[in-house]
Amino acid sequence: MRSVPTSRTLLTALFLLLCAALAAAQTELPCEQVEIRVRVMLTDDRPPGERLRVELLASGSYYVDQMYTDEEGNGRFGAVRPGSYALRASGIYVKTTTGPTFTLRCHQGSDLQMLRVPRTEDAEKQVEEFRAQEALISSIDMRVPEKAKKEFERGEKARIEGRLEEAKKRYESAVGIYPEYARAYNSLGVVLTTLGDADAGIRAWERAVALNDHYPDALINLAKIRFNRRDVRGAEELLKKALTADPNSLDALGLLVPTQFMNAEYDGVVDSAQRVHAVPLHLQYAIVHRIAGRALEAQNHPEQALEQYNLFLQETTDARAAAEVRAEVARLKSRLGR
Numbered sequence: 001m002r003s004v005p006t007s008r009t010l011l012t013a014l015f016l017l018l019c020a021a022l023a024a025a026q027t028e029l030p031c032e033q034v035e036i037r038v039r040v041m042l043t044d045d046r047p048p049g050e051r052l053r054v055e056l057l058a059s060g061s062y063y064v065d066q067m068y069t070d071e072e073g074n075g076r077f078g079a080v081r082p083g084s085y086a087l088r089a090s091g092i093y094v095k096t097t098t099g100p101t102f103t104l105r106c107h108q109g110s111d112l113q114m115l116r117v118p119r120t121e122d123a124e125k126q127v128e129e130f131r132a133q134e135a136l137i138s139s140i141d142m143r144v145p146e147k148a149k150k151e152f153e154r155g156e157k158a159r160i161e162g163r164l165e166e167a168k169k170r171y172e173s174a175v176g177i178y179p180e181y182a183r184a185y186n187s188l189g190v191v192l193t194t195l196g197d198a199d200a201g202i203r204a205w206e207r208a209v210a211l212n213d214h215y216p217d218a219l220i221n222l223a224k225i226r227f228n229r230r231d232v233r234g235a236e237e238l239l240k241k242a243l244t245a246d247p248n249s250l251d252a253l254g255l256l257v258p259t260q261f262m263n264a265e266y267d268g269v270v271d272s273a274q275r276v277h278a279v280p281l282h283l284q285y286a287i288v289h290r291i292a293g294r295a296l297e298a299q300n301h302p303e304q305a306l307e308q309y310n311l312f313l314q315e316t317t318d319a320r321a322a323a324e325v326r327a328e329v330a331r332l333k334s335r336l337g338r
Contacts, residue, residue, distance in 0.1 A: 048069070290309065292305075
């Protein structure tokens, strides 16, 4: 009968040892596994209705990471080290807003941070204009005869497959059937320019814009031609008109930044670069941060210029350009006595 209490004593001892081991293991867990859940709302408690860029700032000012919310304002940062942080939200229709500092502690689990942001003054107007433009394009497309649509679709297929002469014939057939077919004129302009007939391409794009003066693709294509021909004022006018129809167009915003820089509109450069940065899939336009840095230096804002150069270095895949910007950063730091 003595074997029973001996076994119980042994089991109790093993249990206590296991508990101690688990407690010791828990205290040795790394402290960087803290998730931050983010909820961004408008100041009237409505969801933002657009994807917002949210930056994670250490000690309230130093960039750590970024992510994009969904249109409801929800997002998350994964493994974050314990410490003091703040969130900074920005977007096309909201004012850039930095929230209060908060503290993450080791093993606290998921942390929810709320941030309220105000809309820009002209945001509602821009939304209304964008919706009206979408409705206009839809109503125009509904009027296109089925035969013209089929010719246009055949032209698109040929263009994608590299059969440019075939595409040109299909687009010309489409506009022959329906002379008010703005989309077909725009695609025709692309093919004509690719084939080397830039003047004919310009005429096709001008025709597309004449039919729909807020057609983003045609406006951007014309702006590129004007920019290349050093008509930067004309290019800027076209790009701004394109952005009233499609405020998130990376092609328009990406070209607007150098256009404004050449026009010495340095405040506009920085604002447009920020708009680029707020759009998802913007990394191919990292160059805008380098241009914005130059604009800020021209305005004697070296600290802000450094921020833009650092964003460029985080996003660029151009090793040569990165080396040049690192030299610019070193020069600025030396100037600031760092």
